[in-house]
Amino acid sequence: MxxxxxxxxxxxxxxxxxxxxxxxxxxxxxxxxxxxxxxxxxxxxxxxxxxxxxxxxxxxxxxxxxxxxxxxxxxxxxxxxxxxxxxxxxxxxxxxxxxxxxxxxxxxxxxxxxxxxxxxxxxxxxxxxxxxxxxxxxxxxxxxxxxxxxxxxxxxxxxxxxxxxxxxxxxxxxxxxxxxxxxxxxxxxxxxxxxxxEPVVTGSFRVVGVQPGVVYGGPERFAAHLGLTHRAAGLGQDVVVWGQSSMPFDPARRPDVVARLRQAAATAGSDVLVNVDARAADGRIRKTTQQYGPGGLVGTYEKRRLVPFGEYVPMRPLLGKVLQGTAIAEEDRAPGREPALLRVGGTRVGPLISYESIFPDLRRELVRLHADVTVVQGSLTSFHGTWAQPQQASAEAVRAVESGRSAVLVELNGTSAAFDARGRQLAWLPPDSHGIFVVDVPVYEEITPYVRWGDWVPRTAGTITAVGVVLLVARAVRSRLS
CATH class of the missing domain: 1.10.1760 (Arp2/3 complex 21 kDa subunit ARPC3)
Known part of the structure; x- marks a missing residue:
């Protein structure tokens, strides 16, 4: 039972x-x-x-x-x-x-x-x-x-x-x-x-999300994203967002790629947020949000929280051989060190990458840095058609209410979604939907009590639990002594 x-x-x-x-x-x-x-x-x-x-x-x-x-x-x-x-x-x-x-x-x-x-x-x-x-x-x-x-x-x-x-x-x-x-x-x-x-709406931010689905091969995936981005021309968006690992090579080493990204931004009429999953100049593989405009690279953010066993292996020297034959990461990714805000026109965008979306404290941190909207670049290709995809997307509704900011999740392959600060669904694209989607998200300035006070609930709950344990131990000791 x-x-x-x-x-x-x-x-x-x-x-x-x-x-x-x-x-x-x-x-x-x-x-x-x-x-x-x-x-x-x-x-x-x-x-x-x-x-x-x-x-x-x-x-x-x-x-x-x-x-x-x-x-x-x-x-x-x-x-x-x-x-x-x-x-x-x-x-x-x-x-x-x-x-x-x-x-x-x-x-x-x-x-x-x-x-x-x-x-x-x-x-x-x-x-x-x-x-x-x-x-x-x-x-x-x-x-x-x-x-x-x-x-x-x-x-x-x-x-x-x-x-x-x-x-x-x-x-x-x-x-x-x-x-x-x-x-x-x-x-x-x-x-x-x-x-x-209801909170006061101070503006609106239009996002075009690019969701090409499963596309194998680096050049083919890049080409699919470029083709869909060109379809955003004339839609009046503020930014075009690609999913996690949409670029499996480092643009810093590919002038031809940078030129095509600049052209894509110019054609679309807005900046483009891409996501690089590639070996950087220091030899380490990093996952990075990169913002490109018609003039080139504008801003970056490096993923800080990596998926255990998916993007790095704790105690790899001890566990490496044992994990052979699984879908565990063969090489550790390098984590970023600090948050970042990307300025898109007059809007401050708080970027996060996939796994980071499920952590409430990261969203709260971005709002304290004065983010107007949060945008997550995701990819759940390994879990296509499973509960993982709607679970990640649905959590965005809770993150939006916690932070008092509209939340947008754009998946390479998954369930893309967007919610306003009250948890109202603005967009929901299941994994089998391919193409682009347009969503207008409201901009707020409200600071929620959760952003202001932080994790007071776990701290209070932990105190109550600790007091209970101490009282039980004390009673047990008194019983034995008597």
Whole structure:
């Protein structure tokens, strides 16, 4: 049952998009954990639920990692163990006080674990429960207060509260309190979204996205992008954006390529953002956003956060031979060091590259540098037709609300999308759509509480979790001494 529950909760994510499962899917798991016969049994049940959840959400990753799929399963199984232990501790004997504590403590434990496992070296914040609400706009507004972390907290708190009326041994007061708190949390989230005023629009920024699909061969891919860029002539755009790895050679070494890019910008009537995935002059392979105008190179940005095992291998000297025969990177890419803003006319564009799009802090950093719009160049060719593509695209809605800035994602091959600062969908091109798309994104100057306050939710959740652990240890020590 635990394994099946984990698989079902995963269906709240794209492409299944059963977002409502996010609000009730954890209820049977909470009941299962509360009825465990021991801490060990609670740990195993939560572990199996986590395996079902993560192997379903990330099933697109498994064919590419070879034997590391076993490691993914083991790590996934460990992630929900703290939640299982805390649930058993608080709800095995559900009094009014314990139910009240559970509605606060259990979401705190959940968010703490989500924040810790979102470290870039562990693969980043994929599969966060809060991301399931990307289409539910009244609730999505909560992300402007505390990021995706506050969304996760509210969703888990509602699940815990809804489980209370069904807990064996719970009295009438405890059942009513749990159900009532669930209603309060949901009502506060929806109420904030409905009452939140619209931000002031200070301008508009027109983007032409180029999505050629899978094109093998460097020259052929470059030619496909050039051909589609020429079709942007007369559309009145501010910029043309290509996807990640759209140029598998360094223009700095190819004067003929620079000349064609300058001509493309002149023909299109706007600057062009290309993405270079090639060996640079220092001998290292880098992924770089490059802005070209009719006069040549205007600005650059180097990808800073690289995909573990996809763009670099941690401890390569130890793991290199073991990873032979997998789709793991054969050579480490070199990371960039600092953020950048690209000026396109009077608009400040905050660039990010593919994997970087899922990290809330990078978007917040760009807004603090006064970015007007954020643009992501992506490519998920290795995962064509899988859940990876809509998962990355849907996360842009949450990033837009968190940052208070319109967000545009242009894929070489994937799901391109654009959202305004309230999470309204402005564009959505599935992976099999090829060609160009035009989207007008509003420009805002609003500074959201999340941008201003940062990750206060994970810090608060971590403090609550740490206090809980200290109290449990102290009680255990007192029991032994007595």
């Amino acid at each position: 635990a394994l099946l529950i984990g698989c079902l909760v995963a269906l709240a994510h794209p492409a299944a998009d059963a977002w409502w499962l996010g609000w009730i899917g954890l209820v049977p798991l909470v009941l299962l954990l509360a009825r465990a016969g021991s801490y060990g049994e609670a740990a195993w049940r939560s572990s199996l639920a986590a395996v079902g959840y993560f192997l379903t959400v990330l099933q697109w990753l498994l064919p590419n990692v070879g034997f590391l799929a076993l490691v993914v399963g083991v790590v996934a199984g460990a992630l929900w163990v703290p939640f299982g232990l805390a649930t058993y501790r608080l709800l095995r004997d559900p009094s009014v006080a314990r139910v009240a504590l559970a509605v606060v403590v259990l979401p705190s434990v959940w968010v703490t674990v989500e924040a810790l496992r979102s470290w870039e070296g562990l693969g980043g914040p994929w599969g966060l429960v809060g991301l399931t609400q990307w289409q539910v706009r009244p609730v999505l507004a909560v992300a402007s207060l505390g990021g995706v972390w506050l969304l996760s907290f509210v969703v888990v708190a509602v699940n815990v509260g809804l489980a209370a009326p069904f807990l064996p041994g719970a009295g009438r007061a405890a059942r009513l309190l749990g159900g009532g708190l669930a209603v309060v949390f949901a009502a506060l989230a929806v109420g904030y979204g409905l009452l939140r005023p």
